[in-house]
Amino acid sequence: MTSIDVRELTKEYGGRRVVDGLDFSVRPGRVTGFLGPNGAGKSTTFRLLLGLDRPTAGTATIGGEAYPRLREPLRRVGALLDAGAAHGSRTARDHLLALAASNRVPARRVDTVLEETGLAAVARRRVRTYSLGMRQRLGIAAALLGDPEVVLLDEPANGLDPEGIIWIRALLRRLAAEGRTVLVSSHLMGETAAFADHLLILGRGRLLADTPVREFIHARVRPHVRIRTTDPAALSDLLARHGHDASRDEAGTWIVRHTRVDDLGRLMSEAGVPVLELATREATLEEAYLDLTASETEFTAPPQEA
Numbered sequence: 001m002t003s004i005d006v007r008e009l010t011k012e013y014g015g016r017r018v019v020d021g022l023d024f025s026v027r028p029g030r031v032t033g034f035l036g037p038n039g040a041g042k043s044t045t046f047r048l049l050l051g052l053d054r055p056t057a058g059t060a061t062i063g064g065e066a067y068p069r070l071r072e073p074l075r076r077v078g079a080l081l082d083a084g085a086a087h088g089s090r091t092a093r094d095h096l097l098a099l100a101a102s103n104r105v106p107a108r109r110v111d112t113v114l115e116e117t118g119l120a121a122v123a124r125r126r127v128r129t130y131s132l133g134m135r136q137r138l139g140i141a142a143a144l145l146g147d148p149e150v151v152l153l154d155e156p157a158n159g160l161d162p163e164g165i166i167w168i169r170a171l172l173r174r175l176a177a178e179g180r181t182v183l184v185s186s187h188l189m190g191e192t193a194a195f196a197d198h199l200l201i202l203g204r205g206r207l208l209a210d211t212p213v214r215e216f217i218h219a220r221v222r223p224h225v226r227i228r229t230t231d232p233a234a235l236s237d238l239l240a241r242h243g244h245d246a247s248r249d250e251a252g253t254w255i256v257r258h259t260r261v262d263d264l265g266r267l268m269s270e271a272g273v274p275v276l277e278l279a280t281r282e283a284t285l286e287e288a289y290l291d292l293t294a295s296e297t298e299f300t301a302p303p304q305e306a
């Protein structure tokens, strides 16, 4: 089982710190979402992990070794950084065959990953005729070619249609269930909540959270209760009498915070207030993330230029 370990990792460009003392581990058997706004340093961290850039300070290792020291790296680590990387005049199949040959990966893996990524039917078309979503699938096929224990994907849902998004979700879940170490960057909250077990949140190069997704949401946002009624005056009166923290949206739905659906149901029933809808509304990752970013200067202070 292979972990990714990042210690005091720092990268400066022209004196500007874009990755700032990062310390985290990514464990096998789960999908770790790497979240942060544009320019937070996600891609730079990926490049440092893959030895494509040298850290100013600190270390990034995979299974205890720096990437450039790994033997047969494609068989240990699969990465998607830039979906435009394949040569346009080649077919997808030839692109993968060349990659397999130069990394001592058996050629039969090419057809396996083409099947896995849904590209088998178009594998003999030139890559320049591919849509963004098809290129993205090809980049993922290349990442999976060496059957690696560690998978690093930078914004893999980019350019995918709804069917592609459902597919990638299932793929990531499967890779983790097989015991692989899966790190996936994204700035899409809903998407990340749908596939990640664990989160690393970055802001201006610094690590703001390293937490299981569920704990992060539950610690930051309380679930609300949604109510609709045919007698808003009676409901308003009832909620006020019991000191509930409630508001009503334009559609007439009441949101009541800091309470439980059972307690409100009982209260409404006893008071004879008619119920059209009474439900718990779960907090979302987006709400928890906004709560975090609202309190972090990394997101609110003006950028510091070098």
Ligand SMILES: Nc1ncnc2c1ncn2[C@@H]1O[C@H](COP(=O)(O)OP(=O)(O)OP(=O)(O)O)[C@@H](O)[C@H]1O
Pocket: 013, 018, 036, 037, 038, 039, 040, 041, 042, 043, 044, 045, 187
């Ligand atoms: N080679 C480079 N030279 C100078 N500055 C760079 C270089 N690469 C990245 N940066 C800067 O580092 C910061 C972090 O960029 P990075 O691409 O890592 O962010 P990101 O979190 O991946 O953002 P996005 O979601 O937009 O891809 C940005 O301000 C970027 O301009």
